[in-house]
Amino acid sequence: MNVRSQVSMVFHLDKCIGCHTCSLACKNLWTDRPGTEYMWWNNVETKPGTGYPTLYEDQEQYHGGWVVEDGKLRLKLGSRPTELVNISFNPRLPTLDDYYEPWTYHYKELIEAGPGDDQPVAKPISMITGEEMEIEAGPNWDDDLSGSPIYAENDPNLRKVMNEEERRQFFELQQLVYFYLPRICNHCLNPSCVAACPSGAIYKRGEDGIVLVSQEKCQGWRMCVSGCPYKKVYFNWNTGKAEKCILCYPRLETGQAPACMHSCVGKIRYLGVLLYDADRIEETASKPDAELVDAQREIILDPFDPKIIRKALADGVDQKVVDAAQRSPVYKYVKAWRLALPLHPEWRTLPMLFYVPPLLPVTATLTAQGRHELDPNFFSSLESARMPVRYMASLFTAGDERMVITVYKKLLAGRIFKRAQTVGDIPMERASQALEEAQLTEREVEEIYHLTALAAFEEMFVIPPMLREVAIQMGVDPHEFQEERGAGFVQLPARGL
Ligand code: SF4
Ligand code: SF4
Missing domain, CATH: 3.30.70 (Alpha-Beta Plaits)
Structure with missing residues (x-):
C-alpha cells in the first residue's frame, strides 16, 4: 500500500441552477488572454445535450481514455508507435467548429451611435479573424434545450440507451426534462492526458493530485487533447502550448476556494x-x-x-x-x-x-x-x-x-x-x-x-494548509500566516503553469 492524498470535488446536481457564474468566474480569472478565447476550463452543460466540445462523449470518434485489451490497460488512442506516426497529423482532435468560433461585438458602434431613425446594433466580430461573422454555435448552444431536438437528440448517452422512436417521444416539447452538468478537469488518478503526452509535459502533483501542464516542456503535440476523454485540455493557438484547469492551486495555497466554487450560486x-x-x-x-x-x-x-x-x-x-x-x-x-x-x-x-x-x-x-x-x-x-x-x-x-x-x-x-x-x-x-x-x-x-x-x-471547503513554501520560509503555520495578512494576496514561487 502506498498512501497518497488528493484534493477532490463533489457536485450536488439537484442544487445546480445553471446560472454559469462558475464558468464566468473561471474565464475572468484564467482564460481572458489571447489564444484562450474559446476555452472554458469550467463549463456547464444542459443534459441531455451534446456538450462542449460538441459530442465529446463519443469515444468512437475521439478515442479518448483507456481500454482493456487482453487483460491490459492501454490508451484508446493507440500504442506509442501509432501515436508517433500521428504526431504531426492527429486525426482525433476536435476542430474549432466543435468548440465554437469565439466572438465579441462592435460595442463602439452601439455606444457611440449618433441620433438616427434606426435602432443601433452591435455586430458580432470573430475574436480569431477580427472579421464580422454570423454566430452559428456557442460553448453552450443547447442551453436549457433551446436547440432541441436538433442538438440534444444527438446526445451519445441517449443514443446508447434509447431507440429512435423512444428518442422522438422523449423530445415532445411539452414534456421536456433536463438538468445541468458542470464540468472541470477531473484531476484523474489514472490520467490519460498524462500518458498520451510524448514530451512528459503533463504531470500530477504529488502532494495534492492536481494535474498540471509544464509550459516549458510542452511541445504543442496536442496528444493530451486527444487522450483526455472529457476534452478538458485545450490548445492555446497563441503560445502553441496546452492548457487546462489548474484547480486554482494558487488560490488553494492561500487558503481560498477555487473561483468556480467560491462563486457558485x-x-x-x-x-x-x-x-x-x-x-x-x-x-x-x-x-x-x-x-x-x-x-x-x-x-x-x-x-x-x-x-x-x-x-x-x-x-x-x-x-x-x-x-x-x-x-x-x-x-x-x-x-x-x-x-x-x-x-x-x-x-x-x-x-x-x-x-x-x-x-x-x-x-x-x-x-x-x-x-x-x-x-x-x-x-x-x-x-x-x-x-x-x-x-x-x-x-x-x-x-x-x-x-x-x-x-x-x-x-x-x-x-x-x-x-x-x-x-x-x-x-x-x-x-x-x-x-x-x-x-x-x-x-x-x-x-x-x-x-x-x-x-x-x-x-x-476543507483543505489542509497548502502554502508550504511560504510557511517554511516564515517559520509559521500557513493558516496563521494568512490570518495575519487578512487573507490578502501572497506572492508565490512560480510553479506548474
Ligand atoms: S485533462 Fe483532466 S479530466 Fe482529462 S484525463 Fe487529464 S486529468 Fe483527467
Ligand atoms: S455557479 Fe453553481 S449553480 Fe451556477 S451553474 Fe455553476 S455550478 Fe451551477
Missing part, C-alpha cells in the same frame, strides 16, 4: 481531501465496467482507520492532511454515504470529481404521471420516468442501473424522513420504513441533510 460544490492507495491504480482501472465504481470507492482509504493513518504518515502524508481527510465532505458523499458517483467511469481515467445524480428530473415526471413517492412500487416504475435511470447510469455508473437506484432510494428516503419530521403529512412509520429500505440511519439522514442544505462554507 447554488452552493452545489464541496471540496475536500481523499486518501487513496496509489499501488492499486492500474488494478482498479482495469476492472470490468460493472465493477469500476465499487473498485474506485475501494481505492479510497478510510482516514479514521489507525492502520491507514500510520501508513499515511510513514508514506510522507502530513498529519494536517490526515486531519483534513477526516473532515472531508467529499469523503462523506463518496465513500461514507455512497451518494456521489464519477462521470463516465468506463473511460477508466479514475476521475476524482464526483456527482450526486439529480433526483428531481426523475421523480418530478413520475409524480406528474400520478405515481406518488410513497407508493411501494415507486422505484420499480423508475424506468417509465421521462429521464430514465438507464440514462443516468450511462453517465455515472458505466450502465449499472441498480447503483443509480440505490442512490435515489437514499436521497428519496432522506426527503420522506425530513418531510415526516417537519411537515408531518407523512406518518413517521412510513418514513422509518423508507430509511430501512435505503439502509440509512436517522443520524446519517440528519448529517446528509445538514451538509446538503445547511452547512457553512467551512464545512463544504
